[in-house]
Amino acid sequence: MITYYARCFAIVLLLTQPAFAGKVNGTLSSRLDFYPDHADGTASEGRSVEVKIDAFHDFDKSRIVGEFIFRGDKKDSGRRITEARQAYFRSPFAGFDFFVGNRQEFWGKAESKNVVDVINQSDAAANDGKSGKLGAPSISAERYLDVGNLQLWYISSFREKTFNDSDAHPSSGVPVSSAQYARKNGKDADDFAARLSSFAGDWDLAGSVFYGTARDPILSVNSNGSALNPHYALQKSIGFEAQYTGDVTLLKWESLHGTQSSLIGAHDFAAAVAGIEYTYYGAFETIWDIGLIGEIQHDDRPQAAANQFGVAGVRLVFNDIADSNFLFLASLDRKTDQSFASLEASRRINDVTSVKLTSQFYNARTATSTFGQLSDDDAITLTLNIFF
Amino acid sequence: MKLGTVTMFVAIATAVMITAAFASPEKGLEIAIEADSRDKGFGDSTAQITMILMDKYGQSTERTIRNRTFEGYNEGDKSLVIFDSPGDVRGTAFLSHTKKADSDDQWLYLPALKRVKRIASSNKAGPFMGSEFSYEDIASQEVEKYTYNYLRDEELNGLECFVVEYDPVDRKSGYKRQIVWMDKAEYRVHKIDFYDRKDALLKTLTYEDYNQYLDKFWRSNRLVMINHQTGKKTELVFADWKFQTGMTERDFEKSTLKRTR
Numbered sequence: 001m002i003t004y005y006a007r008c009f010a011i012v013l014l015l016t017q018p019a020f021a022g023k024v025n026g027t028l029s030s031r032l033d034f035y036p037d038h039a040d041g042t043a044s045e046g047r048s049v050e051v052k053i054d055a056f057h058d059f060d061k062s063r064i065v066g067e068f069i070f071r072g073d074k075k076d077s078g079r080r081i082t083e084a085r086q087a088y089f090r091s092p093f094a095g096f097d098f099f100v101g102n103r104q105e106f107w108g109k110a111e112s113k114n115v116v117d118v119i120n121q122s123d124a125a126a127n128d129g130k131s132g133k134l135g136a137p138s139i140s141a142e143r144y145l146d147v148g149n150l151q152l153w154y155i156s157s158f159r160e161k162t163f164n165d166s167d168a169h170p171s172s173g174v175p176v177s178s179a180q181y182a183r184k185n186g187k188d189a190d191d192f193a194a195r196l197s198s199f200a201g202d203w204d205l206a207g208s209v210f211y212g213t214a215r216d217p218i219l220s221v222n223s224n225g226s227a228l229n230p231h232y233a234l235q236k237s238i239g240f241e242a243q244y245t246g247d248v249t250l251l252k253w254e255s256l257h258g259t260q261s262s263l264i265g266a267h268d269f270a271a272a273v274a275g276i277e278y279t280y281y282g283a284f285e286t287i288w289d290i291g292l293i294g295e296i297q298h299d300d301r302p303q304a305a306a307n308q309f310g311v312a313g314v315r316l317v318f319n320d321i322a323d324s325n326f327l328f329l330a331s332l333d334r335k336t337d338q339s340f341a342s343l344e345a346s347r348r349i350n351d352v353t354s355v356k357l358t359s360q361f362y363n364a365r366t367a368t369s370t371f372g373q374l375s376d377d378d379a380i381t382l383t384l385n386i387f388f
Numbered sequence: 389m390k391l392g393t394v395t396m397f398v399a400i401a402t403a404v405m406i407t408a409a410f411a412s413p414e415k416g417l418e419i420a421i422e423a424d425s426r427d428k429g430f431g432d433s434t435a436q437i438t439m440i441l442m443d444k445y446g447q448s449t450e451r452t453i454r455n456r457t458f459e460g461y462n463e464g465d466k467s468l469v470i471f472d473s474p475g476d477v478r479g480t481a482f483l484s485h486t487k488k489a490d491s492d493d494q495w496l497y498l499p500a501l502k503r504v505k506r507i508a509s510s511n512k513a514g515p516f517m518g519s520e521f522s523y524e525d526i527a528s529q530e531v532e533k534y535t536y537n538y539l540r541d542e543e544l545n546g547l548e549c550f551v552v553e554y555d556p557v558d559r560k561s562g563y564k565r566q567i568v569w570m571d572k573a574e575y576r577v578h579k580i581d582f583y584d585r586k587d588a589l590l591k592t593l594t595y596e597d598y599n600q601y602l603d604k605f606w607r608s609n610r611l612v613m614i615n616h617q618t619g620k621k622t623e624l625v626f627a628d629w630k631f632q633t634g635m636t637e638r639d640f641e642k643s644t645l646k647r648t649r
Contacts, residue, residue: 025475025478027475054479063647090647097647104502105502106501106502106503106504108503130501130503131500131501142643144638144641144643149641149642149643197643199493199506199642204506243506245506245507245508245509246508247491247508247510247560248508248510249508250506250508279508279511281510281511281513281514282513282514282562287514287515289511289514319514319515319518320518321441321443321449321518322518323476323477323517323518346476348474348476350449350474351449351450351473351474351475352474352475353475354474354475354476385475385476386475387474387475387476387478388475
């Protein structure tokens with residue numbers, strides 16, 4: 001409740017400040033999706049427009065921050081959203097920086113998947129990679145100690161994962177019904193988390209704990225097969241992150257261990273990503289940088305698409321005036337014989353406009369595997385961003 | 389013909405001997421130490437920077453960035469660069485902890501993800517923001533990062549200058565050597581010729597419009613880098629210099645990257 005009022009307070013203050021000691025910026029994103037493999041009765045294309053407003057206002061030692069998303073979609077109601085991704089008040093107190101309201105936070109080191117990134121719920125229906133998140137209604141505190149940076153989190157209510165409509169993409173084709181919770185307070189149950197991150201020499205390290213509702217639901221088909229029931233488990237977990245930064249080689253590790261209690265009982269789980277990124281700076285006597293990425297994912301939670309993925313990728317940074325870059329990642333799970341490839345390319349058109357092309361391709365031999373259900377969800381997306 | 393060859397050989401040998409006689413690593417190091425000591429005590433500084441990138445046809449595009457620097461004592465300076473435009477990189481921030489002998493520690497903040505990424509600092513020779521400045525050009529210049537050789541005295545723009553060769557210690561540097569013109573009166577750098585790893589002239593940087601702050605610290609308001617091999621040019625125009633603003637070392641920790649605006 002406190003976080004709700006803080007969020008409202010932050011929004012009202014941001015809107016009513018007569019002398020604005022801060023900044024307001026916006027981004028208008030117009031997006032076209034094409035689904036070359038779409039199944040009968042599902043959308044062959046999608047059109048959406050998103051407006052993002054960033055604003056902050058400084059007081060003497062405090063700050064109010066807002067990041068608001070308004071997204072309209074021609075057909076997919078699951079993708080439509082009005083969201084205060086961030087709307088918080090930050091103030092120093094007793095050596096800590098306190099944040100009250102909606103906040104977005106990132107934990108993790110890896111490229112293909114971040115198993116320790118537990119604070120925010122995913123705005124999965126946005127299908128916008130890692131940046132598609134919902135604000136966490138929270139009170140959090142941060143303090144820089146000799147041993148590193150300490151974060152303490154209290155998250156006051158749960159945000160459900162967003163899903164696309166059943167005839168939109170990506171979707172299993174079955175509508176998602178109302179959520180069920182392992183915790184008796186359901187959506188109102190409190191979450192707690194803490195993280196200590198530090199670096200020494202070439203090493204960046206972090207450890208974290210989480211007690212709360214798992215962000216990813218377990219999806220089960222209801223008795224007559226007409227809907228999917230998302231079931232949110234109680235999760236107690238410990239996370240660990242490490243990165244070694246060498247001259248041209250980055251080594252990355254993140255892991256999450258713990259238990260999940262759900263309708264199907266209590267289970268210990270482990271999820272981890274280990275990775276390497278090797279960069280040829282100034283490759284082929286040009287100013288290009290070519291990064292080679294290799295990661296292995298392990299995840300034995302029932303929500304995971306597969307138990308073990310091998311991921312390989314190439315990142316190409318052209319270092320030109322237009323900031324052109326390109327990322328290709330391919331994931332393969334040999335056990336379930338399913339694979340996934342993604343491609344991302346972006347460049348600046350002028351000072352206020354940029355364009356991004358993304359595409360996702362799913363491949364699976366069996367219809368029962370996770371990607372089998374997504375087999376008609378291959379997508380090619382073109383996004384034009386205008387900054388103001 | 390034979391006599392001509394001998395004469396030329398003698399002339400070259402004499403020139404080499406004379407240059408060798410006057411060239412002095414000790415004096416080069418003394419000059420570098422004096423220049424460094426004259427800038428000691430600035431504490432911290434901030435500035436607004438407009439970066440103007442020009443292609444060989446003269447077409448230009450602008451970027452606006454803010455710079456914050458915290459003076460290091462035992463180690464090198466700490467600096468934070470915040471990007472205000474173009475729009476797609478707005479809010480991106482680059483933090484660098486310069487080391488005197490070791491590789492620098494560097495982090496990049498990506499605002500869309502709220503993610504702080506540690507990056508490898510061996511990308512020294514790579515272009516900074518697609519400009520003609522490389523990462524090592526914009527990094528804080530520490531005495532320990534080069535070996536020196538004083539070459540000669542020379543007048544430049546009406547000022548008596550030392551001409552000193554700076555040889556980067558780090559083999560990952562994009563340069564074999566730099567020739568630096570520094571005025572004798574105030575030890576301010578006015579021009580640098582950068583030679584690539586093949587010892588071909590790559591770039592020339594000129595420093596213009598010097599102003600003195602707090603009666604001690606000289607800062608140039610216009611840096612012009614010309615790439616002789618591509619014909620491209622980048623200008624950095626500095627404004628609104630502020631010194632001793634009260635920033636602390638804590639403002640340059642990686643956790644504060646998320647809070648810069």
